[in-house]
Each structure stands twice: as C-alpha cells, then as structure tokens.
Amino acid sequence: MQFTINGRLQTVDCDVRTSLLDLLRDHLGLTGTKKGCDQGACGACTVLVDGERINSCLALAVQYQTRSVITIEGIGSARDLHPLQQAFIECDGLQCGYCTPGQICSALGLAGEIKRGVPSACTADLRAGEIEFNSDEIRERLSGNLCRCGAYNGIVQAVQKTFAPTLERAP
Amino acid sequence: MNEFSYERATDPAAAIRLFSKCNGRNPRYLAGGTNLVDLMREDIEQPGTIIDVSGISQAIQRREDGAILLGAGAKNTAVASHRDIRERFPMLTQAIVNGASAQIRNMATVGGNLMQRTRCYYFYDSAARCNKRVRGSGCDALDGFNRIHAILGTSAHCIATHPSDMCVALAALDAIVHIEGPSGPRRLKLTDLHRLPGDTPDVETELAPGELITAVEIPPLPPATRSVYRKVRDRASYAFALVSVAAAVQLNESGDSILAARLALGGVAHRPWRASVAEGVLQGAPATEERFRQAAEAELQLAVGRAHNAFKIDLAKRVVVDTLKELTRRPGDEP
Ligand SMILES: Cc1cc2nc3c(=O)[nH]c(=O)nc-3n(C[C@H](O)[C@H](O)[C@H](O)COP(=O)(O)OP(=O)(O)OC[C@H]3O[C@@H](n4cnc5c(N)ncnc54)[C@H](O)[C@@H]3O)c2cc1C
Ligand code: SF4
Ligand code: FES
Ligand code: FES
Numbered sequence: 001m002q003f004t005i006n007g008r009l010q011t012v013d014c015d016v017r018t019s020l021l022d023l024l025r026d027h028l029g030l031t032g033t034k035k036g037c038d039q040g041a042c043g044a045c046t047v048l049v050d051g052e053r054i055n056s057c058l059a060l061a062v063q064y065q066t067r068s069v070i071t072i073e074g075i076g077s078a079r080d081l082h083p084l085q086q087a088f089i090e091c092d093g094l095q096c097g098y099c100t101p102g103q104i105c106s107a108l109g110l111a112g113e114i115k116r117g118v119p120s121a122c123t124a125d126l127r128a129g130e131i132e133f134n135s136d137e138i139r140e141r142l143s144g145n146l147c148r149c150g151a152y153n154g155i156v157q158a159v160q161k162t163f164a165p166t167l168e169r170a171p
Numbered sequence: 172m173n174e175f176s177y178e179r180a181t182d183p184a185a186a187i188r189l190f191s192k193c194n195g196r197n198p199r200y201l202a203g204g205t206n207l208v209d210l211m212r213e214d215i216e217q218p219g220t221i222i223d224v225s226g227i228s229q230a231i232q233r234r235e236d237g238a239i240l241l242g243a244g245a246k247n248t249a250v251a252s253h254r255d256i257r258e259r260f261p262m263l264t265q266a267i268v269n270g271a272s273a274q275i276r277n278m279a280t281v282g283g284n285l286m287q288r289t290r291c292y293y294f295y296d297s298a299a300r301c302n303k304r305v306r307g308s309g310c311d312a313l314d315g316f317n318r319i320h321a322i323l324g325t326s327a328h329c330i331a332t333h334p335s336d337m338c339v340a341l342a343a344l345d346a347i348v349h350i351e352g353p354s355g356p357r358r359l360k361l362t363d364l365h366r367l368p369g370d371t372p373d374v375e376t377e378l379a380p381g382e383l384i385t386a387v388e389i390p391p392l393p394p395a396t397r398s399v400y401r402k403v404r405d406r407a408s409y410a411f412a413l414v415s416v417a418a419a420v421q422l423n424e425s426g427d428s429i430l431a432a433r434l435a436l437g438g439v440a441h442r443p444w445r446a447s448v449a450e451g452v453l454q455g456a457p458a459t460e461e462r463f464r465q466a467a468e469a470e471l472q473l474a475v476g477r478a479h480n481a482f483k484i485d486l487a488k489r490v491v492v493d494t495l496k497e498l499t500r501r502p503g504d505e506p
Contacts, residue, residue: 017172039212040205043272043274046274052277054277058275109277116252117252121268121269121408126261139408144271144274
C-alpha cells in the first residue's frame with residue numbers, strides 16, 4: 001500500500017487489518033503519535049488528514065492511501081518547534097507528555113475548523129459566520145483529547161495564545 | 172480482528188453487486204469506520220469482506236422544493252456546518268455537534284451514524300450473555316448495570332438503546348431514508364428504519380441484507396418553526412445521551428398557542444423515539460407549562476424503569492417540559 005505521510009510518499013507492505021495508528025507506529029517508526037485507548041475515547045492518536053483531525057486508531061490504513069497524513073513529526077522538530085509547541089512549553093500545557101502530540105494535532109485541526117466556521121456545541125449563534133476563539137470554544141472543541149495529568153488549563157492557554165491574537169477582531 | 176478482504180465501491184450499484192457476490196462471507200459496508208472498526212477489533216463483528224462505501228454520495232444538496240438531501244457518505248462535520256442546515260434546521264446541527272468528538276465527527280458519515288450499533292456494555296463484552304450478539308443466549312443487562320438502557324419500547328429480550336444524537340433530530344424532522352438494494356430502490360421514513368427489539372433484538376433495522384443507504388432527505392419545515400436539541404449526559408461533553416430531546420414548535424401569531432409540535436427522544440429506546448402521543452396533546456393547545464407536563468406524562472406513561480435507569484423517566488419528562496418552555500418563551504417571559 002502507498003501512503004503520503006508528512007509529505008513523503010511511502011510504500012508499506014502490511015495487512016489490510018492494520019489501523020492507521022499501527023501503520024505509523026509499528027511500520028513506519030513514527031512513534032510520536034500515541035496509543036491510549038485504541039477505541040476512539042482519548043484522542044492520543046489524533047493526526048491530520050488533508051488538514052482535518054481524526055483518530056488514527058479507528059481508521060483502517062487501507063482507506064487512507066490517497067490522502068495526505070500529517071503526524072506530530074511533520075509539525076515541528078526539537079530544533080524547529082511549531083509556535084504551538086513552543087506555547088505548550090511556555091504555558092505548562094503538559095506534564096508527562098503522553099497526550100501532547102494528540103493535543104497539538106487536535107488543536108491545529110481545531111484552528112482550521114474555527115477559521116472555516118465549523119460550529120461546536122457551545123457556539124451560541126449558529127447563523128453567525130464567525131466563531132469567537134474563546135476558552136469555552138477551545139475546551140469544548142478539545143473535549144476529544146483527554147489528559148490524565150490534568151494539564152487542561154495550560155493546554156487551553158497555549159492554544160489561545162497561539163491562535164487567538166491573529167483571529168481577534170477589532171472592537 | 173478476523174481476516175477479511177477489502178473492496179472499494181465507487182457507486183451504489185457497484186457496492187450492492189460486491190455485496191451480493193460476497194454474500195457467503197458475511198460482508199459489511201464500511202464508511203467512516205468509527206463504529207465498525209471498533210466492533211471488529213473486539214471481535215463482535217467478524218466480516219469476511221469489507222466493502223468501503225465511504226466515497227459514495229458525499230454531497231449535500233438543496234432541492235428545488237426546499238428539501239435537503241444528505242448523501243450517505245457526507246461527514247457529520249460537513250452536515251453540521253452546512254449553511255442551510257444551520258439556518259433552517261438548527262436542531263440537526265446541535266444534535267451532531269453534541270455527539271462524539273470533533274475527530275470522530277470528521278470521520279463519521281450520515282449512513283454510518285444511522286446504522287451504528289448500541290453501546291450496551293454487555294453487547295461489547297463477549298464474555299456476557301447478549302441476545303443481540305447471540306440470539307437466545309439471554310440478556311445480562313436486564314439485571315445488570317443498566318444505567319444507560321432503555322425505558323420505552325423494551326422487551327424481555329433486550330433493553331438496549333440506539334445511541335445516535337443525529338437520528339433523534341432527523342426523527343423529529345420527518346426525514347426520509349433513501350435506500351438502494353439488490354431488489355431496487357425504495358424509501359423509508361427514518362422513524363420506520365430502526366426496529367424495536369421484540370424477541371429478535373439482533374435484527375436492528377428494516378434494511379434487508381445488501382441494502383445500502385444512499386441519502387437522507389429532510390423535507391422543509393413549516394414557516395416560523397423554532398427548533399432545538401437538548402442533551403443530558405454524565406459529563407459536559409464527549410458522552411452519549413442519558414436522555415435527549417429534539418423539538419420543533421410552530422406557534423400561532425400571538426405566540427400563546429401551539430399550531431404544531433414535533434418531538435423526539437434519544438437515549439430512551441431501541442430507536443430514535445418519535446413522541447407522537449405528546450405531539451397529540453400539544454397540537455392546538457395553549458403553550459403553557461401545565462400542558463407541556465401533560466404531554467410529557469402521556470408520552471412516558473408506558474415507560475418501564477429498572478434498577479439503575481428508572482431516573483430516566485422523570486428526567487425525560489423534565490427535559491421535555493423545559494425544552495418546550497425554552498422554545499415557546501416570549502420576549503419578556505421569566506426564564
Ligand atoms: C468514543 C465515541 C463516542 C461517541 N459518541 C457519540 C455520541 O455522543 N453521539 C452519537 O450520536 N454518536 C457517538 N458516537 C458514535 C458515532 O457517531 C458513530 O460511530 C458514527 O456515526 C458511525 O459512522 P461511521 O461512518 O464511522 O460508520 P461505520 O463505523 O463505518 O459503520 C457503522 C455501521 O453502519 C453500516 N453502514 C455504514 N454506511 C452505510 C450505508 N450507507 N448503508 C448501510 N449501512 C451502512 C456499517 O456496515 C456498520 O454496520 C461515538 C463514537 C465513539 C467511538
Ligand atoms: S440489552 Fe440488548 S444489547 Fe444489551 S445485553 Fe441485553 S440483549 Fe444484549
Ligand atoms: S488511541 Fe485513538 S482515541 Fe485513544
Ligand atoms: S500531559 Fe500527561 S496525559 Fe496529558
């Protein structure tokens with residue numbers, strides 16, 4: 001099977017039962033993406049597919065052959081951190097770090113969704129085109145990413161710090 | 172997970188042909204995979220062939236008569252975000268965005284959401300007895316931990332619920348399911364798609380083997396209808412409904428009397444529960460709390476609670492009353 005992972009075309013010989021998560025971790029050595037529950041409940045396995053966040057544990061890899069998959073390895077490196085990664089460090093958005101790659105990918109997907117006007121359960125005015133990048137929206141939209149260490153306040157702060165300034169409307 | 176072969180269908184006819192060809196191999200259609208892959212990993216589902224239909228009919232169209240056609244392959248996020256739906260059927264958007272997580276909504280499709288299976292713990296646990304998994308084996312939920320189970324339309328064989336939020340809104344919206352299959356196309360009301368458990372809880376819908384959902388049609392609502400979806404759950408986000416209510420109300424000009432009401436309940440039955448008894452009580456009635464309570468009482472009169480879910484009966488009544496109050500509130504009314 002052929003995949004495009006972090007911009008690179010890769011050919012992998014794997015069983016059709018392989019999940020996208022296991023493909024990344026076990027076949028491609030991309031262990032940044034984590035396995036928490038393997039049933040869609042924790043978000044640790046979140047990756048971006050054509051810019052949209054999904055749970056790679058619930059995805060059969062075979063379905064994603066023609067799509068562009070971005071994992072945490074494609075977002076930044078230790079030498080060249082993405083601004084959101086930098087903000088996670090500055091805001092104490094992590095303790096053990098296990099959920100962090102999923103949180104980062106999820107937050108990047110979230111930013112795109114807010115930009116595109118995708119509503120959430122706390123969007124009061126469904127008719128309004130623009131969505132406010134406030135902490136309630138961030139919390140609701142990141143509810144698919146659990147953090148056992150409870151670093152939620154730092155996570156929300158980091159996301160807001162990174163994305164809210166650019167989207168804030170003039171009064 | 173058992174071994175299976177994987178096929179990809181590019182249109183409904185091809186999908187149905189593949190299904191018929193693999194009929195002896197327990198074939199399954201696969202859309203977003205968020206339910207089926209999970210069940211396969213638990214060995215609850217063991218298909219020999221997977222027919223990927225995720226690429227079929229992803230479009231969301233507005234017909235000339237004002238109806239909306241949701242392609243079966245349209246993602247939940249796309250449906251919730253669609254401008255027409257946000258403006259004209261806000262309760263559908265609310266139902267979707269109150270379900271699952273953003274990641275799952277980006278994967279899950281309309282067809283898969285309709286056909287998703289129950290979240291009954293004993294159904295998921297192959298060590299437990301479950302009539303839905305193995306016909307005639309018994310039901311461990313009856314005397315087990317049944318907090319999330321059904322109170323309406325149950326049987327002595329199964330008390331599972333259908334877990335979808337989206338379907339509850341679609342039930343209230345009089346949605347119509349478009350189906351294609353080995354013996355041709357047909358249409359079913361969404362409220363007729365899911366069956367009550369009876370003594371065959373393993374037969375969950377009216378779809379015959381090989382039938383494929385291709386679209387869901389939402390007819391236009393009468394003018395000046397207000398609608399809302401309310402969901403009560405164990406945590407504020409990312410949890411299935413204990414009880415949910417989808418309601419649409421059309422008031423008279425002065426706003427004190429109900430011309431027509433549509434009401435559906437989630438989390439209470441083996442299918443999205445259209446509350447037609449309550450609707451009858453509300454039709455043409457004054458928009459008062461007393462009448463709302465009568466409607467709720469009438470609908471839940473036949474409800475049966477068990478050790479851990481009896482609270483749902485009162486909860487459902489209160490959520491119905493409160494939702495109707497919210498929908499019929501006039502400017503200046505006390506909240
Ligand atoms: C952690 C978690 C939390 C969740 N929380 C909620 C929630 O709060 N509210 C809620 O409503 N849902 C919730 N869900 C369920 C989710 O909405 C469903 O899993 C999803 O809608 C299924 O869609 P899918 O496209 O992924 O279906 P798949 O998993 O691909 O398929 C599901 C079933 O539908 C059948 N199928 C798919 N397409 C068709 C078709 N076109 N015609 C006929 N049959 C078809 C398949 O054969 C399969 O049996 C949750 C799921 C998870 C994992
Ligand atoms: S309630 Fe239904 S699904 Fe749950 S164990 Fe009983 S028979 Fe199985
Ligand atoms: S590992 Fe995928 S959601 Fe938990
Ligand atoms: S930082 Fe430890 S789980 Fe989130």
